Each structure stands twice: as C-alpha cells, then as structure tokens.
Amino acid sequence: GQQVMQIPQYQHVQEGEDFTTYCNSSTTLSNIQWYKQRPGGHPVFLIQLVKSGEVKKQKRLTFQFGEAKKNSSLHITATQTTDVGTYFCAGLEGGSEKLVFGKGTKLTVNP
Amino acid sequence: NAGVTQTPKFQVLKTGQSMTLQCAQDMNHEYMSWYRQDPGMGLRLIHYSVGAGITDQGEVPNGYNVSRSTTEDFPLRLLSAAPSQTSVYFCASSYGHSYNEQFFGPGTRLTVL
Numbered sequence: 001g002q003q004v005m006q007i008p009q010y011q012h013v014q015e016g017e018d019f020t021t022y023c024n025s026s027t028t029l030s031n032i033q034w035y036k037q038r039p040g041g042h043p044v045f046l047i048q049l050v051k052s053g054e055v056k057k058q059k060r061l062t063f064q065f066g067e068a069k070k071n072s073s074l075h076i077t078a079t080q081t082t083d084v085g086t087y088f089c090a091g092l093e094g095g096s097e098k099l100v101f102g103k104g105t106k107l108t109v110n111p
Numbered sequence: 112n113a114g115v116t117q118t119p120k121f122q123v124l125k126t127g128q129s130m131t132l133q134c135a136q137d138m139n140h141e142y143m144s145w146y147r148q149d150p151g152m153g154l155r156l157i158h159y160s161v162g163a164g165i166t167d168q169g170e171v172p173n174g175y176n177v178s179r180s181t182t183e184d185f186p187l188r189l190l191s192a193a194p195s196q197t198s199v200y201f202c203a204s205s206y207g208h209s210y211n212e213q214f215f216g217p218g219t220r221l222t223v224l
Contacts, residue, residue, distance in 0.1 A: 031210040042215040103153035
C-alpha cells in the first residue's frame with residue numbers, strides 16, 4: 001500500500017536558524033498537504049500542493065512539490081519559538097480518498 | 112460554527128468493554144474520517160466516509176466499526192476494547208473530498224486497561 005515517509009523525525013534548532021523537513025512517497029501523488037500540530041493540540045492545515053514542481057510561500061514557510069510528484073519539502077526560514085510543533089505531510093494518490101500521513105517531524109526551538 | 116466536535120475528551124476502558132466515540136461537524140462537509148495517533152507513528156487512517164450512507168476502510172480498520180447515517184455525524188465504535196487501542200483519536204472532515212483541507216476535532220484520549 002501507499003507509504004509516506006518523513007525525515008527527520010526530530011529537529012532541534014536555535015531560534016533564528018532554518019529548518020527543513022522532507023516527505024517521500026512510495027507512489028506518485030495527486031495531492032500533498034501539510035499540517036502543523038502544536039503540543040497537546042490537533043493538526044491544523046497549512047497548505048496543499050497539486051502541481052508538479054509547485055512552490056508556495058507563506059511568510060517564512062516555503063513548500064515544494066517535486067517534479068515527479070513523489071516528494072515534498074517544507075522549509076522554515078529564521079525559526080521562531082512560535083514554530084514549535086510537529087509538522088506532518090499527508091499524501092493522496094490519484095483516484096483515492098485515503099489521505100496517508102507521514103510520521104511527522106517534531107521541531108523544538110531553543111530561544 | 113462549532114467546527115468539528117468530539118466527545119468524550121478522555122475515556123478509560125477495561126479490556127473487552129465497548130464504547131462509541133462521537134464526532135460531529137456543522138460545516139455540511141461530505142468527507143469525514145477517523146485517525147488514531149500513537150507516539151512516533153503519526154496519524155493512521157482508521158475509516159472514512161465520502162457521504163451519508165457510504166463508508167470505507169483505511170489503513171488500520173480492525174477492531175473498529177463506523178456508520179454514517181447523517182452528513183453531520185460519524186461515530187466510531189470499539190466493539191471489544193484492547194490495550195493496543197490505547198491512543199488519541201482524531202476525527203476530521205472536509206468539503207467534498209479528501210484532497211481538500213481537513214478540519215480536525217480536538218481529539219479523544221482513550222486508555223484501555
């Protein structure tokens with residue numbers, strides 16, 4: 001079945017450093033979504049990517065979808081303590097309704 | 112709008128007991144789903160529904176039943192609870208299909224002794 005792998009599992013940075021998490025799928029995706037979960041909270045939608053090679057930005061966050069639509073990345077520039085949480089990618093195969101999540105990358109930021 | 116609501120927030124069960132986790136949404140979303148979250152395992156899809164009367168299995172459906180009699184409600188039933196079902200359960204909904212933004216409920220923390 002479809003598998004979505006996410007690395008690294010944990011990342012600890014100093015405030016102001018950059019952060020990147022990577023997502024890789026075993027199959028070609030029609031859609032990839034990114035979510036953020038604060039400690040003790042529930043996942044909150046960040047963005048959706050659907051086109052090959054797509055790049056989207058939200059302030060300090062940059063999201064990319066690979067040309068082959070099998071990988072994606074989230075890059076945060078100059079991390080802040082408010083960026084703390086676990087970042088998940090979630091992929092969807094074409095024609096499927098099963099949104100499969102990666103295991104997430106837990107980001108901690110040292111002020 | 113209340114969004115996606117889940118009850119109860121916390122539950123402790125004994126092995127073999129049954130219970131129903133409730134999920135409701137007031138956004139008229141067609142798509143609803145249940146995930147379980149375990150440490151280091153991310154979110155795993157249990158069951159999903161693309162509309163009233165239609166349900167299907169996700170990645171880890173064993174030990175769980177669902178039904179979707181209305182657009183608003185999507186309860187998850189544990190038939191005979193096992194310690195392996197100790198987890199945090201999230202319900203989610205979206206407009207139309209799963210390729211749209213998922214709105215998650217606050218979660219139910221379940222412990223099975």
